[in-house]
Amino acid sequence: MAVMFADTDAQPGKKNKGSSARSASVALLVLTATLLAPVACKKSEAPWVELYKRSARSDIDLYLVPKKYALLESSWMKKTAIARFNKEQLAAELAKYGRSLADLQKSPEHEYKEENGEIKLRVGRISHSTAHEYDTAIPLVFYGKGIEPRDYGQRVHQQHIAPTLAALLQIRNPNGVETKALPIVKQQSAKPALVFVAVIDQGGMNLLRLHKDAAPNIHQLMAKSANFSDAHVGHLDAHTAVGHMAIGTGAYPVKSSVIGNTFFSMEKKAGAQKLNKAEIYATKDETKVSTLDLKSESLADVLNATNAGKSVIVAQSYALRAAVGMAGHGAEWLAANGTAANGNGLTTAVRQGNFVYWLDATKSKWITDTRYFSLPAAAKASDVLLNYAKYYPQGFEGYKIRDTKAALENWGVLMSTPAETQLEGELVRAVISEQIIGAKKHNDGFTDLVYISFKSADAVGHHFGFESLEARDTVKEIDTQIGKMVEFLEKNYGQDFVFVLSADHGVAPLSEISGGLRLTVEEVMAEIDTLLPPDVAQNESLVHFMTVGQISLNKKLMQQHNISIDSVRGVIRDIRVNDTPFFEGVLTRKDLRLDG
Incomplete structure (x- = not known):
């Protein structure tokens, strides 16, 4: 179905709602019927239906289906930055959406400038979360000991990684696994000494194809x-926390309970309102995490139990939600599954041998939760700002970060630079050298498991767009670090390792390029609350919480005011941006046959 945009050059505009839009939109009714038709017969269910079913928690009532290229996020998405583009490449990208450079030139808000084949453009933020191809098509490769190298054409998900590695390591699957090990082993041999998993955050196939010339190591x-060219995200939301959880545990969100990065709710009092954001795993103090937000075991959890804490586990990402999602629970065990370690020596062994760490954005230092994990000495000595000043003194244009104050004010930009990528690559190699090779654990017979998330690709994409030259610069450094990592492993392990490369999700094109729409979760909540009497809406909300794709409703408030779920769905479906419907559909649990 073609997606039409009323004003492809305009910035996000006013949302229009009303009964006239509800009753008049015949096309939308036809589309809704088309969307819902597959649920009548399980064999013919459309892929997006399966994604929602694999992600459905019992406390979620509505599932959002944005139009193609329509971006839903919190209000940070309204921030802008000047991004750089190759003129020829930008023109080619615009042509994919029936647009041209002239469309950008005639809009003053884009601040279009051109010089020597390079274009500078003011752009808004981009996001990812949907079942659309640009959000879900990802790389997945296995390289190393015992692996059969060829292209495997079948559709696979990130959830296939954990059971495949479990088979290679000859251990049981984590308890949330529903998929089978991929048939990539030439012959069963001794277990590898090391498994290394590299995740490119926001490293979807659209990014890797567009900047192919900047990523020779990845493509080689x-x-x-063993290359799975039809690998896709198999769940929703297509977000960092969920993708890294899928890679680390092999579980779908319906089992793990991890459905998004952030749970949004609106706090109201006498007409004043504040958007609350509850981050997965996190408390106000990020050295005190809640790993039990993750309801499924990780591969690392199983390896810890199998080898009595003798395997070294490393999980490195500047984002807590990625590091914990990959590593799992460390010394905080899921007692309900019969693996409780409290009160015995295994707790200490696991805590001391699980190096799981992330960056404190308020201090620019690597941290961990020492109750469950350890912080390696190499991470303690690592200084993000000094590294930036040393290796990337020119910075991205317009961002001259020279002191801690500037670093904290421009944290997202700092995290998006090639300097951060270089630091992370060097750091993970230093940790392996320090905690595994230097400690003589690389040849002790117990396989070690290392994860790294190159999250700089995500930061640069959000700020400048994956089509930008800033993104190309960062991808080039990620590619360099991946090449160095393979060389490092071959030098220190010979062929006694397995290297896995994947991504947690892709990303949408810049709205300035695609002509797509932007909408905030605050605006969605406000539209839903128009169903309440005005005096009630001053202090209460119909939205219990929502992610960027799923909504939990306040059932008690709905009952008090005789508001049906279909009424809520109708209001959401009627939201328009620039006089164009934002959503293709809004689905209920009943639509997806989730409750029997």
Whole structure:
């Protein structure tokens, strides 16, 4: 179905709602019927239906289906930045959406400037969360000991990684696994000494194809590996926390309970309101995490139990939600599953041998929760700002970060630079050298498991767009670090390792390029609350919480004011941006046959 935009050059505009839009939109009714038709027969269910079913928690009532290229996020998405583009490449990208450079030139808000084949453009933020191809198509390759190198054409998900590695390590699957090990082993041999998993955050196939010339190591790795060219995200929301959880545990969100990065709710009092954001795993103090937000075991959890804490586990990401999602629970065990370690020596062994760490954005230092994990000495000595000043003194144009104050004010930009990528690559190699090779654990017979998330690709994409030259610069450094990592492993392990490369999700094109729409969760909540009497809406909200794709409703308030779920769905479906419907559909649990 073609997606039409009323004003492709305009910035996000006023949302229009009303009964006239509800009753008049015949096309939308036809589309809704089309969307709902597959649920009548399980064999013919559309892929997006399966994604929602794999993600459905019992406390979620509505599932959102945005139009193609429509971006839903919190109000940070309204921030802008000047991004750089190759003129020829930008023109080619615009042409994919029936647009041209002239569309950008005639809009003053874009601040279009051109010089020597390079274009500077003011752009808004981009996001990812949907079942659309640009959000879900990802790389997945396995390289190393015992792996059969060829292209495997079948559709696979991130959830296939954990059971495949479990088979290679000859251990049981984590308890949330529903998929089977991929048939990539030439012959069963001794277990590898090390498994290394590299995740490119926001490293979807659209990014890797557009900047192919900047990523020769990645594409060479694909050519000589077990390459799954039809790998996709198999769940919703297509977000960092969920994707890294999928890679680390092999579980779908319906089992793990991890459905998004952030749970939004609106706090209201006498007409004043504040958007609350509850981050997965996190408390106000990020050295005190809540790993039990993750209801499924990780591969690392199983390896810890199997080898009595003798395997070294490393999980490195500047984002807590990625590091914990990959590593799992460390010394905080899921007692309900019979693996409680409290009160015995295993707790200490696991805590001391699980190096799981992330960056404190308020201090620019690597931290961990020492109740469950350890912080390696190499991470303690690592200084993000000094590294930036040393390796990337020119910075991205317009961002001259020279002191801690500037670093904290421009944290997202700092995290998006090639300097951060270089630091992370060097750091993970230093940790392996320090905690595994230097400690003589690389040849002790117990396989070690290392995860790294190159999250700089996500930061640069959100700020400048994956189409930008800023993104290309960062991708080039990620590619360099991946090449160095393979060389490092071959030097220190010979062929006694397995290297996995994937991504947690892709990303949408910039709205300035696609002509797509932007909408905030605050605006969605406000529209829903128009169903309440005005005096009630001053202090209460119909939205219990929502992610960027799923909504939990306040059932008690709905009952008090005789508001049906279909009424809520209708209001959401009628939301328009620039006089264009934002959503293709809004689905209920009944639509997806989730409750029997």
